[in-house]
Amino acid sequence: MAGYRIGALAGRTGTNAATIRYYEEIGLLPRPDRREGNQRCYGEDDVRRLTFIRRCRDFGFSIEQVRTLVSLVQDRSRSCMEARDLAQTHLSAVQVKLRELAALEKSLVQFVAACDAECAGGPGPDCCILDDLSGTMKPAAGCCGTGLP
Amino acid sequence: MAGYRIGALAGRTGTNAATIRYYEEIGLLPRPDRREGNQRCYGEDDVRRLTFIRRCRDFGFSIEQVRTLVSLVQDRSRSCMEARDLAQTHLSAVQVKLRELAALEKSLVQFVAACDAECAGGPGPDCCILDDLSGTMKPAAGCCGTGLP
DNA sequence: ATACATGTTCAAGTAACTTGAGGTTCAAGG
């Protein structure tokens, strides 16, 4: 009946207690009631709100974007289309990042494979892979050549 | 013959000049020679080294990892296998991130699509998508239900 | 000679938290 203390809220939402206090400080969470001993006391609304916030953060929205999203939830007179647009913008950024990361993964796989193939013997001072890394342009004449890492 | 000034090095490596000074400060780049008027003077070695550093950073290695990589390049008596292992570790992390990002992209696509389908009319106060966002567990009974963003 | 770009140092700001110090409050066991 007495509501949750910060640890319980933290547990229910998978959030660090210090992060909850931080969100309060930056105004992303409202100041909660306090009990006798000055400890924060949260209710279901706080659970919902923090769940929402964490979910948005997990999906890569910035704090400022989350702030906007929260205000959209608060103020229904504005269209949910604003949320849609925000999501769309974010989606585009995610897709770019996704492509970059996929390219990175490919390069890393090649780098590791090249290492395994060429340098398997161990600590050879002749390893050219590290040269590759610092090479500016020269195609490293038939060695590894992954352009990695 | 006088070497590059900081702006030229920045241009050649696609690095912000302030970032170059920062790298110098944290010891990732050596202190360069200075010319008469105290301006930094770089050579080809610096171009190579900074290219290497930027490339590693672009590939998501942390500054500390790059520091290790740089020292590996410097000290050939150690195996390039260390670089391989670092890359392998990094690869695993990248793959996790890649999977998360792919899941995120899917959710965002669904969210935007659901918005288009359900709320296309505009600013309806009945939009349930935002409710979805804050819903803790209840499956939102047949509405949108993307669990997004 | 005079603009104006480019360089210099040093300090502070940024995001989004996390960690630490030093002190209270709460719940359980003896």
Place this chain on the structure above:
DNA sequence: CCTTGAACCTCAAGTTACTTGAACATGTAT
């Protein structure tokens, strides 16, 4: 009732990898 230990409190500072700004010096083109 008393004590222990976990959980809580506030406030300050640390983290990562830079970026931005102020105030001044230098280099280059006209």
